[in-house]
Amino acid sequence: MSLRHALLGLLADRPQTGYDLTKRVEETLAGYAWNAGHSQIYPELKRMTADGLAEVVDEGSRGSKVYGVTEAGRAELRRWMFSPLGEAPARNEFVLRLFMLSSLDLPDVRVLAEQMAAASDRQAVELGHTIKEIEDATPAGQPHGYARFAAEFGRRWFEMQRDWARWLLEQLEQAHRDTE
Template sequence: MSLPHALLGLLAVRPRSGYELTKAFERDLGRYAWQAGHTSIYPELNRLAGAGLAEVTHEGPRGARTYAVTPAGRAELRTWLLTPPKQAKVRNEQVLRMFLLSALDPADALVVLRRIAESTDQGVTELRKIREEHAAAPVTGAEGFGQLAAEYGLRQYEAVRGWAHWAIERLEREQGADGAAENP
């Protein structure tokens, strides 16, 4: 995902100021999908406007600007959304940590795995609450698609949580077998 496409998507839902976009990234979008701060959002808005993908629709006090997506911006967003993601270089810190767990003592590895299980339990609880609060939302529109994104995140958390419990059980079983073999 790229910041320009995230901004175009938010502007396609409704026109917003740079401040409003920054706030959107401080909430669920930044927590679950893509992080961006005002130092990257404002320059990107200027680039989008310069490229004709967004336009300033209102100028307020102290230079505040409201941006909207242009037809060219909608076309770019549509193309991006309908094109399957390219296999980019993978950089997943969580998976890297799992590859490196063997560098820890088994007791420390269990600490890491239990922390993952606990944090994903919290994520599942939070996203279930969000889903329940907006259960009546239509499937289309910003809120409806937000629910689809929340369900996607919920299922990811559930999968990671299940994996963490499986890994804990396996490691504990292996430790128990090693201990039993050492102490006949």
């Protein structure tokens, strides 16, 4: 995934200023899917405009520009959405740490697994609150929208990490009992 595709997706939702996009990235994507600050977003908006993927659709106060996605931008977003997931190199800090567990002493592995379980549980609970906020803000009889789907995926992902860390602790305890 690239910042370009994240911005195209956000602009496909509605036209926005660079400031609006920065806030939406911080509020919805940062920490879960993609991080980017205004120092990355504004130059990428200029490149997207030059490449015909976005356009200035309005100008606000103090010269702020409101960007919208073009048809070429929608086509690029669609192309990316249907491209194979394996195109980008995998980056998962949680999994990287799993590969490095052998570098720690057993007591440290236990401490790290407990920390992973607790941190993942906190994230799952936080996303549970986010899901409730989405549901509460949705008018009766209306669908919750796609943000609800993403939040549910994140909640389940963190629950899986928590459950795995607890499983690891059980495995370590069982191995300790078996060697006594």
